[in-house]
Amino acid sequence: MDLDLSLAAPDLTAQLVDAESVSGGEKPLADAIEAALRPLPHLTVHRDQNAIIARTSLGRDQRVVLAGHIDTVPVADNLPSRLERGVLYGCGSCDMKSGVAVQLRLAAQLPGTNRDVTYVFYDCEEVEAERNGLLRVSRNSPELLAGDLAVLMEPTDGLVEGGCQGTLRAEVVATGKRAHSARSWMGVNAIHEAGRILDVLRAYEPAEPEVDGLTYHEGLNAVFIGGGVAGNVIPDECVVTVNFRFAPDRSPEQAADHVREVFAGFEVRVTDAAGGARPGLGEPAAASFVDAIGGTPRAKLGWTDVARFSSLGIAAVNYGPGDPLLAHRADEYVDVVAITDCEARLLAWLTA
């Protein structure tokens, strides 16, 4: 597969979409990206498995990181791509090969930028966190990700979305005492006890804190419930799995403390947690970016890989073409004009 970086960004997007790259199968596309970038004299190219990192070394005061994942969710009978009345359909068109096309176009077109730029193309974003290519690079070669600002080019509908919320899951356990259901009063029904956990959830008022000028919106929800032993037994345990989405003014530890406090009196087992990222829009690098892109920045509510940059001490924002609500859908698409608009704004910012 040969990528033609001289194509217009929408055409390059179509070429990328047609290069199937479901998580775990990114090698041919990673090879093609590496082969397309290696000849460019203004870039130093590094490879870590199927992640490609290409950096300028112009000696500028600031360095910005433009990052995107090259994998997609499984194909859903939506390849090859199809262009129809200014809309490009196909697996990954929105999430996020249009963003990757913009990265590649900028890398090819701009030997001399006003800031040093690190282009990061990584694998396995759509699968479990342990396989995530950005996490792997951040462990193997954190110096390659260094910068004053990172822009994660996931679809944001062309708006700047600052930071991201954290996510924590915990099992909240109601206990009881087994008995035969014909003599239920001899036992204590753990499922009925779990009603008190659901009472707490139903009454919970999520915070909507302002962090660095953006308004977040937390949420505490049951995502699983399970209990029961047999059809004639009063059960002695019922487990409610809750998911707490928390604003980036709480650390994962503070989020866990909050959940334990909310469910005081019940056993609470935190099973996994990932911290959010502050938007950091007050930082000079981020402020100039927001000015260049325009629009009113908003808070990112879902967890994204910006949190990995945040954990490296790098302010990070989400910005890219495409409607995030179309991601992972079989009828996924991106407006061609959104791709060219994104490219133009970033080009202006990097050359002003």
Place this chain on the structure above:
Amino acid sequence: MDLDLSLAAPDLTAQLVDAESVSGGEKPLADAIEAALRPLPHLTVHRDQNAIIARTSLGRDQRVVLAGHIDTVPVADNLPSRLERGVLYGCGSCDMKSGVAVQLRLAAQLPGTNRDVTYVFYDCEEVEAERNGLLRVSRNSPELLAGDLAVLMEPTDGLVEGGCQGTLRAEVVATGKRAHSARSWMGVNAIHEAGRILDVLRAYEPAEPEVDGLTYHEGLNAVFIGGGVAGNVIPDECVVTVNFRFAPDRSPEQAADHVREVFAGFEVRVTDAAGGARPGLGEPAAASFVDAIGGTPRAKLGWTDVARFSSLGIAAVNYGPGDPLLAHRADEYVDVVAITDCEARLLAWLTA
């Protein structure tokens, strides 16, 4: 295997316990029972797979049915039997080979009873209802089960337990609308909605009706709960499986109507129901039995096979040696004196 019906009932119980007969593996024991009863000239012996029915034909005004199952729950390292200080230990000692031993002893000893007697020995009581031997005989040859009173010789601690409660299971469904858990307010959480089902269960006041002079005690309980799609999804369905144990003054249809009324506003799917049995202790055959056995009869709260006799229009009671709370336990046992006491009382009733 040869059964020696001249043994005293406790010794015969030990012989029966040592004849392992886990549900589905009753054939050797059924063969032995048939072989032991066939030679007795006062009995006509019928066989239906591993169920044996032996009947006197003395032309008496009344006929009573003495019924017991010959299968046990799986052996739990509790065979062979062991006699220690007047207590017989072993799988099935309590539930219910001691009752079966009493049946066999009466059958062997009493060529001339004051009532005609039908002795029923059946298979597969300890497994799913569709395999139940008494159900099979009631379908194949209901005339073999005819009588004025049936005594199910399950362990009752030597007390007469009248009738039994019915049991019904239903799925009560809470629905919602899926959404990403980072924007939970875009959806409706079905698990939280299920809190309203648990509210109903927690507030439910079970009836304790008197039926034919005995006080029953109903119960409505969750026995299973399940819901959840993924760790980051607001779920759109949560199912609470409830078990309603109802007194024999309600039919299964009335019980289902009651459950639907209690959970008005929710989808209710009745998955299975088995009617109870009225104690019928006012009937002449039952009254003379209660007089002969003594003690104060009490209501049977668990569902038992007396309901099968009830559905054939035959009044039925539970009466047998052994503590019902010991059934299915690895340390199951029966007091030897309970066996001989049960035998003596039934012998007196059938010869008075």
